[in-house]
Amino acid sequence: MKDEPLKEPVRIGVFICHCGSNIAGTVNVEALAEFSGKLPGVEFSTHYVYLCSDPGQGLIKDNVKQRGLNRVVVAACSPRMHEETFRRTVKESGLNPYLLEVANIREQCSWVHMNQKEAATEKAKALVAAAVMKSLHNEPLEPLTIEVEKSVLVVGGGVAGIQASLDLADQGFKVYLVEKQPSLGGHMAQLDKTFPTLDCSSCILTPKMVEASRHENIELLVYSEVKSVGGNVGGFEVTVLRKPRFVREELCRACGLCAEKCPVRVPNEFDMGLGERKAIYIPFPQAVPLKYTIDPEHCLYHQKGVCRVCEKFCPEKAVDFDQKPVEVKLKVGAIVIATGYEPYDCSQKYEYGYGRYKNVITNLEFERMVSASGPTYGQILRPSDRKPPRRVAFLQCVGSRDVNSNKYCSRICCMASVKQAHQVKEKDPSSDVVIFYTDLRCFGKGYEEFLERVQGEGVKVVRGRVAEVLEDVSGNLRLRYENTYLGEVFEEEFDLVVLAAGLIPSDVEELRTILKLSTTPDGFLAEAHPKLRPVETFTDGIYVCGTAQGPKDIPDTVAQASAAASRASALLSKGVVTVEPITAEVDEDRCGGCGLCVQACFFNAIELEVREGMKRSKVNQVLCKGCGVCGATCPSGAIKMRHFTDEQLKSEVEAILSTVRR
Amino acid sequence: MTSYSLFLGCIVPNRYPGIESATKMVFNKLGVNLKDMLGASCCPAPGVVGSFSEQTWLTVAARNLAIAEENRADVVTLCNGCFGTLFEANNTLKNEEETRKTVNALLSKTGRIYRGNVEVHHFAKLIYEGHLDQVKRLSQSLTGLKIAVHYGCHLLRPGTLKKIDNPEKPVFVDELVRNLGAESVDYKDKHMCCGAGGGVRSSNLELALDMTKEKLENVKASQADCILNVCAFCHLQFDRGQRELAEKKGLEYNIPVVHLTQLLGLAFGLNPRLLGLQAHAISTQPFLRKITKVSVQ
Numbered sequence: 012m013k014d015e016p017l018k019e020p021v022r023i024g025v026f027i028c029h030c031g032s033n034i035a036g037t038v039n040v041e042a043l044a045e046f047s048g049k050l051p052g053v054e055f056s057t058h059y060v061y062l063c064s065d066p067g068q069g070l071i072k073d074n075v076k077q078r079g080l081n082r083v084v085v086a087a088c089s090p091r092m093h094e095e096t097f098r099r100t101v102k103e104s105g106l107n108p109y110l111l112e113v114a115n116i117r118e119q120c121s122w123v124h125m126n127q128k129e130a131a132t133e134k135a136k137a138l139v140a141a142a143v144m145k146s147l148h149n150e151p152l153e154p155l156t157i158e159v160e161k162s163v164l165v166v167g168g169g170v171a172g173i174q175a176s177l178d179l180a181d182q183g184f185k186v187y188l189v190e191k192q193p194s195l196g197g198h199m200a201q202l203d204k205t206f207p208t209l210d211c212s213s214c215i216l217t218p219k220m221v222e223a224s225r226h227e228n229i230e231l232l233v234y235s236e237v238k239s240v241g242g243n244v245g246g247f248e249v250t251v252l253r254k255p256r257f258v259r260e261e262l263c264r265a266c267g268l269c270a271e272k273c274p275v276r277v278p279n280e281f282d283m284g285l286g287e288r289k290a291i292y293i294p295f296p297q298a299v300p301l302k303y304t305i306d307p308e309h310c311l312y313h314q315k316g317v318c319r320v321c322e323k324f325c326p327e328k329a330v331d332f333d334q335k336p337v338e339v340k341l342k343v344g345a346i347v348i349a350t351g352y353e354p355y356d357c358s359q360k361y362e363y364g365y366g367r368y369k370n371v372i373t374n375l376e377f378e379r380m381v382s383a384s385g386p387t388y389g390q391i392l393r394p395s396d397r398k399p400p401r402r403v404a405f406l407q408c409v410g411s412r413d414v415n416s417n418k419y420c421s422r423i424c425c426m427a428s429v430k431q432a433h434q435v436k437e438k439d440p441s442s443d444v445v446i447f448y449t450d451l452r453c454f455g456k457g458y459e460e461f462l463e464r465v466q467g468e469g470v471k472v473v474r475g476r477v478a479e480v481l482e483d484v485s486g487n488l489r490l491r492y493e494n495t496y497l498g499e500v501f502e503e504e505f506d507l508v509v510l511a512a513g514l515i516p517s518d519v520e521e522l523r524t525i526l527k528l529s530t531t532p533d534g535f536l537a538e539a540h541p542k543l544r545p546v547e548t549f550t551d552g553i554y555v556c557g558t559a560q561g562p563k564d565i566p567d568t569v570a571q572a573s574a575a576a577s578r579a580s581a582l583l584s585k586g587v588v589t590v591e592p593i594t595a596e597v598d599e600d601r602c603g604g605c606g607l608c609v610q611a612c613f614f615n616a617i618e619l620e621v622r623e624g625m626k627r628s629k630v631n632q633v634l635c636k637g638c639g640v641c642g643a644t645c646p647s648g649a650i651k652m653r654h655f656t657d658e659q660l661k662s663e664v665e666a667i668l669s670t671v672r673r
Numbered sequence: 674m675t676s677y678s679l680f681l682g683c684i685v686p687n688r689y690p691g692i693e694s695a696t697k698m699v700f701n702k703l704g705v706n707l708k709d710m711l712g713a714s715c716c717p718a719p720g721v722v723g724s725f726s727e728q729t730w731l732t733v734a735a736r737n738l739a740i741a742e743e744n745r746a747d748v749v750t751l752c753n754g755c756f757g758t759l760f761e762a763n764n765t766l767k768n769e770e771e772t773r774k775t776v777n778a779l780l781s782k783t784g785r786i787y788r789g790n791v792e793v794h795h796f797a798k799l800i801y802e803g804h805l806d807q808v809k810r811l812s813q814s815l816t817g818l819k820i821a822v823h824y825g826c827h828l829l830r831p832g833t834l835k836k837i838d839n840p841e842k843p844v845f846v847d848e849l850v851r852n853l854g855a856e857s858v859d860y861k862d863k864h865m866c867c868g869a870g871g872g873v874r875s876s877n878l879e880l881a882l883d884m885t886k887e888k889l890e891n892v893k894a895s896q897a898d899c900i901l902n903v904c905a906f907c908h909l910q911f912d913r914g915q916r917e918l919a920e921k922k923g924l925e926y927n928i929p930v931v932h933l934t935q936l937l938g939l940a941f942g943l944n945p946r947l948l949g950l951q952a953h954a955i956s957t958q959p960f961l962r963k964i965t966k967v968s969v970q
Contacts, residue, residue, distance in 0.1 A: 361841040481861065 024080040025056035028087035037121035039132045050143045068100045075104035082146045086114040107151030114142035137670040144666035148659045152592035159245035160344035169197020171557025171572040172349035178576035180228035189232045194298035195220045203382035206430040207461030220299040243633040244552030249341040255334035257305035262329035265301040269321035277309045283376040286386025291321045345552045345579040352558035355410030355513040368482040369395040373512045393507045395486035400506035407448040411513035421562040424511035425452045432470040445471045514562040535561045546575040593654040594635035601649035608641035678741035679707040682755040684905040691949010695934040703804045710740045716758040720872030734762035739787040747792040753904035757827030760793040797903040801845045812940035814854030821897035825904040860895035869910035885914040889926045899929040916954040929960040
């Protein structure tokens with residue numbers, strides 16, 4: 012870092028932007044330019060209609076060169092908008108880009124004081140004066156450049172993680188794909204058919220799963236979890252914990268003899284508890300990798316020290332009760348988070364009776380039931396008496412669009428129910444099927460057409476959120492609802508009720524804490540910008556995609572996964588990453604090693620080092636985001652924030668106060 | 674000795690004074706001192722008055738709260754409507770300074786001011802949370818009794834404000850009943866309104882009775898010995914409502930209606946006459962015979 016102050020006398024240029032009428036319609040830009048010209052150190056001031064345009068930038072460059080300016084103040088929109096643009100301009104005119112200072116006279120002045128032109132002009136003067144005074148103290152800064160590891164960690168092996176991994180691996184990058192469950196596939200593997208094309212979900216997903224497992228650039232870490240992440244963009248140091256399967260993957264040929272002999276039956280979570288599996292199991296027939304896993308919570312040997320029958324019968328001698336968890340250390344340049352969703356717990360909606368009434372199930376349970384490889388081999392049978400239901404109701408927005416649970420729309424449930432309603436009709440055209448909805452949101456390509464087709468098959472749709480579900484002795488269900496189009500309350504009987512459970516983010520609190528990622532108010536991971544940076548996070552080098560970022564359907568998930576892979580590959584292909592030099596710096600003579608800054612830092616950018624027997628804080632320049640919290644926390648004033656030094660901030664405050672007073 | 678200001682409301686002193694005497698005796702046994710609220714008025718009713726003028730509703734409520742404040746004792750109510758009004762008005766007056774100023778300006782005409790130093794409690798929750806052990810110790814077992822518990826609306830809702838139990842499936846009154854040795858029977862639409870509240874009884878008796886009828890049918894089907902309520906207005910609607918249904922539609926249910934304070938009185942071995950059980954529209958005799966050999970003359 013070179014922090015040498017400028018030797019020559021300061022010559023500041025002030026450039027004021029009209030922003031069309033956005034600024035000039037409220038702020039008197041001529042008066043502002045005249046005022047600016049008289050400020051200390053200002054050599055030149057002018058105003059222009061659009062400074063960010065090509066000619067506007069040209070104006071800045073020409074004046075810097077012709078007049079020998081060595082500082083630039085731009086009074087325009089928010090620095091969040093165009094600071095980068097003007098830094099480039101300043102750089103192109105031969106100055107250090109950090110010798111630019113932006114005064115925000117649009118968002119924080121003209122836009123908020125539209126009806127107070129004179130006062131707005133006075134405020135703009137104060138803001139420009141502050142920028143000029145700070146400019147006097149600005150110093151040239153040099154960005155850091157770091158090498159980038161050409162490898163990626165992808166967390167989550169659902170369709171999003173698989174797609175992102177394949178895209179990155181196809182570009183030649185090494186991918187470590189970590190999945191918590193014993194198999195890849197995520198929720199998409201549980202689905203029978205996908206809307207609106209009625210493609211078989213497994214048929215389109217399993218080839219991708221196999222491709223991911225065979226790709227020369229992808230290393231699968233299945234049945235594993237991310238334990239810790241250190242380092243920073245370009246060089247994350249990751250520890251992954253591989254849980255023991257108690258089956259040696261390299262030996263298991265998935266002949267299934269072990270499961271056949273295993274005496275323990277437990278509900279299969281892959282079938283949403285509708286079907287059973289053994290204590291040694293594969294979650295579903297197309298699992299990847301196709302290797303058996305022993306579930307220690309139900310295995311007799313793990314629980315009581317008896318049995319070991321699987322070990323006896325295994326022809327390959329693959330069962331290994333002594334397997335231990337293994338820690339794997341990885342170094343990667345980027346991380347893609349694709350941790351997906353969980354269905355909303357419908358038992359929280361007491362009035363619908365889920366968990367109390369046998370014949371109230373969820374969309375995902377229905378999906379397992381209607382799947383040919385599911386627990387009922389594709390027959391729709393209601394749980395209480397295993398009879399095919401003649402009257403089926405779908406209740407939308409359970410745990411979505413609801414002030415008492417989640418306010419957001421879960422986006423996939425309308426179409427999931429429409430598709431499932433079609434499947435009921437397909438098996439029994441004479442059945443009565445009703446969808447109770449808040450609004451039918453069929454927004455995707457071919458969705459509305461599919462709804463029309465299903466309505467044509469005789470599926471009824473009723474606008475009204477069901478108030479209550481009651482059960483009678485035969486297990487039939489009475490629904491109370493208001494048809495909001497008729498404004499009348501009805502009570503109607505059904506044999507089976509399917510709840511369209513909303514999507515909630517997977518429980519990734521641990522991972523979120525490790526990575527210091529933030530969430531949006533709905534609990535999903537926050538993207539850096541909802542429109543323009545939809546797959547980046549606020550942490551450089553970490554990307555997010557799929558339902559981890561927000562509820563979405565498969566097409567959107569796959570598209571976003573490719574987008575995340577594309578952003579990650581932009582970083583990896585470049586090979587180097589530059590980091591803003593606006594960071595904290597510790598004055599070693601003043602630091603007492605108390606460690607308050609270490610606790611205060613949200614980005615894990617400060618650590619205590621022991622040098623010559625003394626504790627001293629040290630800032631990791633790459634991790635530091637320049638937020639200034641450590642500087643404010645430091646009791647001995649040992650931390651200096653570059654570009655926001657005490658001296659610089661005080662001069663701004665003084666400038667504002669003296670301008671306003673006049 | 675803890676003290677509370679007992680807010681009677683309208684129905685208890687005017688229609689069911691037995692509930693008042695039951696309350697005083699039961700709280701006395703529990704070692705709780707109840708102070709009278711001299712000069713207290715109607716709460717005022719959340720549906721009837723609250724629907725017409727929020728300011729009037731708030732000011733009258735503030736006057737009642739001010740009386741409790743002068744007593745230096747938090748309020749306890751025997752009626753969900755009173756609880757709803759006083760709790761919600763109190764919440765508004767405590768949290769909205771501007772509103773409190775406006776209300777106090779009006780209130781000053783009566784020579785009173787409300788400063789916001791009072792909490793409002795519902796008697797059932799107070800007993801459940803603070804005196805369950807004493808209740809168990811003082812009670813004779815009511816084994817063999819089948820009781821249909823009715824919670825009412827204003828006790829639990831709005832749930833975000835009241836924060837009492839789970840408004841979709843409350844259990845605390847059932848637990849109280851079970852602690853007395855009695856059985857709390859489940860019945861259809863247990864959490865449906867009695868029909869009276871929200872100004873419905875005043876404005877549309879036909880509709881109110883139609884709802885009451887539905888509740889009574891469901892309680893009858895459960896073969897309960899009584900409807901147990903924690904609200905004087907629900908109490909009135911179930912009790913007088915049965916008489917009205919008999920007069921207007923010739924429907925005879927004869928289900929005894931008992932307020933929780935009366936049931937606790939019985940469990941504590943108090944004389945049914947002092948609990949006012951002989952003064953109900955629907956005879957409580959079959960219920961009393963089941964509990965005890967003592968019959969009300």
